[in-house]
Amino acid sequence: MRKILAVFFIGVFGYYMLAILMDFPFGIDHLNPGLAGAYLKDTVSKTGAVNVVTSIIVNYRGFDTLGEVTVLFLAATGMSALLYDGKTMNRSRQNASVIVKAGSRLLFPLIIILGAYVFIHGHLTPGGGFQGGAIIASGFLLMFISYRNYHVSHRILSNVESTAGSVFVVLGLLGLLYGATFLENIMPLGIPNKLFSGGLIPLIYIAVGFKVGAELTALLDTMLKTVK
């Protein structure tokens, strides 16, 4: 009975999905007139970035992204303050096998390169500072879970984090100095689809990538150290 109901439900759902998607014109411009259409149409000429999502996040509402970065920073600080005990802690005693250790040594640089690629090419391909930073932190997580004594210096991490955050704010202030508003794009837009295009967008995303990567790595290190 349940199976019949499930098949029936899938059939009805699929029929309506098909009926909706049948009416959509495929590959036609101005699919959505109004605000979304305007963004799609003007983004490349106005911001120089071919990735519309990135141009909206970093350019049109860059101030909001600064707020998001601050929220992440506060979350990391609060979590460290809660978990800090005044004593040096270690990771759990379970040891990873030889295969995992050797494999993670091979994969770690590849993952770091992929993360750097994702945030450097944020204005050209899907992804950006937050995603690239998360990929870098996942590379460090791989090392943490395979090597019990793998050590990262929290002083270096917090230095990287604060430098990257300051770079973001300074880039915004430069807009105020040489332009009219905070976070205004003061650099040449360049040729679309090239690496050096999009004005301030790649610089801001590189800073965000470093910041998010350092923050999440410190957070994971703090959370994994549970044994005294």
Add this chain to the structure above:
Amino acid sequence: MYQILEYAGMVVTTIGVIFLFLGGLGVLRMPDVYTRMQAGTKATTLGAVGAIVGVGMMHPEWFFKTSIIALFILLSNPISSHALARGSYKIGIKVWQKKKIDAYEDALKKVKKEEEAV
């Protein structure tokens, strides 16, 4: 030349997709954790590599990138499934009822005996 490569790529991709389907079927049908893991890893590694390399053969200008992705899958997929299987063995998940051979248990016993002898 490109025509031949394109057809060869289609064939390789189809083989990969068939293996991916068999892997999914195995995850649904196999009786315990280890056999499911085997179906979900061996078959999907071959399937993903086949599909990706096939796409690289259809578009020769992508072949370098796709072979890097395939290499990454070949490295990471077996390692992760090895770690998962070892972890589930260590926390004591039982092998399916028709247990006849448990090579890992024998190996662990052998290591223990050697340690005791030393």
